[in-house]
Amino acid sequence: TAGGGGLLHSIVDNLLVGKDPRGVLGHWNTMVDHVFKGGNRGQATAAIASLDVALWDLKARINDEPLWRTLGASTNRVRAYASGIDYPLSDQEIRSFYEGMAARGIHSGKLKIGLDLESDMHRIGIMKKALATSGKIPDLMIDVNEYWSPKQTIRYMQEIEQEYDITWIEEPARRWDVEGLRKVSDRVKAAVASGENLDAIEDYVPLLQARAIDILNVGVRATGITGAMKVADLAYAYETPVTVMNCAANYMAHMAAVLPNHIMMEVLDNGRDAVFTHTHDIEDGWIVLNDQPGLGFTYDQEKLDAHTVSDHQSVFGWGRRQGAGLYVAGPGEPNSRDTL
Template sequence: MKITGYRVEQYLMRLDRAIADCNLASGVDLLPGSILFLETDENITGIALGAGAGLDGLFKFIEGADPREVVGLWCRMNDSLHKIGNRGITSFGLSAFDMALWDLKAKIEDAPLWRTLGAREGRVKAYASGLDYCLTDEELFAFYRRMAELGIDSGKLKVGLDLNADMRRLGIMREALSVASRSPALMIDSNEYWSPKQAVRWIRRMEEKFDLIWVEEPARRWDYHGLRQVSRQVKAAVATGENLHSVADVYPLIANRAVDVLNVWTGHSGVTGCLQVARLAQAFDLPVSMMNAQANYMAQVAAAIPNHWMMEVVDPGREHCLKFDNRIEDGFIVLGESPGWGVEVDEKKLKELQAHPPTGRGQFPFPRREGAGRYIVPPAKGEVPW
């Protein structure tokens, strides 16, 4: 089998509910979507959700190749980026090709990707993550209660601008999750808004009332001094990594013991890169946690990572043109037997979305909020509904 071509479909999706972190507290409900279709000479097509950029430049390194050699092809693509670096939007292009190649590799075997990757079960522990800064207290409770009713016993709250509100909402999240567990695991995420010492001050205050299992991005993604300082001064583990792009980016964090839980995702240079990061973490006895993904498709990879802890589930309703073979059961994402990612694109629905793009609010990806790392700008009147 040979790679013959590719196409990218761009579209806009209107989420079933808005999402937000403290950087853009008012939230968004309109997201750009893209799907990469990687074609072969044998009537099997590989897909990747999210296409990135720079695809033409990378495609020549995989054109005519056997998709089963995906790791070797990853090395070729990665080497081709030597001068500009595997970073930015081009890195997402590399990720997309790699993901579509793995989809093909599994489809050639007629196996779900988790099996191709060598997992024994297609099953991944889930945690709920509301991306909830823009939810009212009632909506917040409803979201985590709905997740708890699926058996999910862990939740991650967006925080950062108002300590009292953050504490109140942590209590709401805990209460909502309490039907799944007597002691739900609580996490917070400030998305790099705080300076390391702000993080220490606020987290220590939170820890007087709440037992947090991890605090996410309490300092900037590359600031290993700051991240390590937070890790040493709070009880919770420091989680970070979701804005890094490769094992090379992760190396300083691990070498300097600046991370306790590594957030991994597709943007770590595809499946191949994500496995590299997970294995590096494993060699240092660190757990990893898979970032949320449309249709939870990255659970396919998480299932095959032995040091994987639990995967983020947001479920904002963004699968309108997708059909997928997984469900949440007893707190776990359970993957089916459909080959590859187990994700199919409803092309008719996709065409409709392209012909009649939905409208909505917000700016994605979120920009960095004023004051970040220096001073806190509390929500303006009307910026958040709580």
């Protein structure tokens, strides 16, 4: 998570010290109530999420069992899909990444798009061919990251879907734009997915009530493992499938394993796992969680020490690209704010 800064230490000192760490759900409620006035948002959410994950890890270690067992899962296997986080990548790098994932049995992949339709079509084709080396028909997902307006999404998807069968389009409108997301869902063949950038449980309710999304993205950002499970249960009541977002060492697969409405989890290969020691291997397209107590990984302290930052400062996350959501140009037209 983003960490939580000084608030994290305040919560530990005032709410958790001296308490039985096994009461994870109760501690989660206490922490959420503690930030009620200011809201379960931003750094407050990050702090609670970090502590919630740590508490679940500790509880499973006390139980001397892997977290997926503590959470009540009957399997240690979670289906995976590959995500390149790929805008900076060349064509060859995209090809190599998805071929590498296909060699591990993964036939589903997600690509970031949105800046140039012609280039996007070309890159989707590269991903499709690379994933096909798995020997299975690829599932193709695309991620707009809230860059398009609903109308622009519909116009662009009319072009994309003439050539490709898209499994889902992710964040085709802003995360809280219930009407916009519903409009897109009603007018494209692909499923609409969103939710990864929401925080509190109540943020998800309008999307589900309005049937604005077809797939709900959920991750540790939803106020930790506890919060994410509550959100997934909410989606289950609406018969809405969920996908779990990527995380270091794939530890959220422990939670995904227990969800009856989970379809597949996002996995990356961006180098961050180099500071962890774990054996949550991917076999035949599935994350296979190990039997080690807790989350199932340890830190490589030597590698962590090599990346120590002496003057740590909290910073805001990635901003939004200038002009996002303001374009109205269709495929083949100038993609400029001047079109307004």
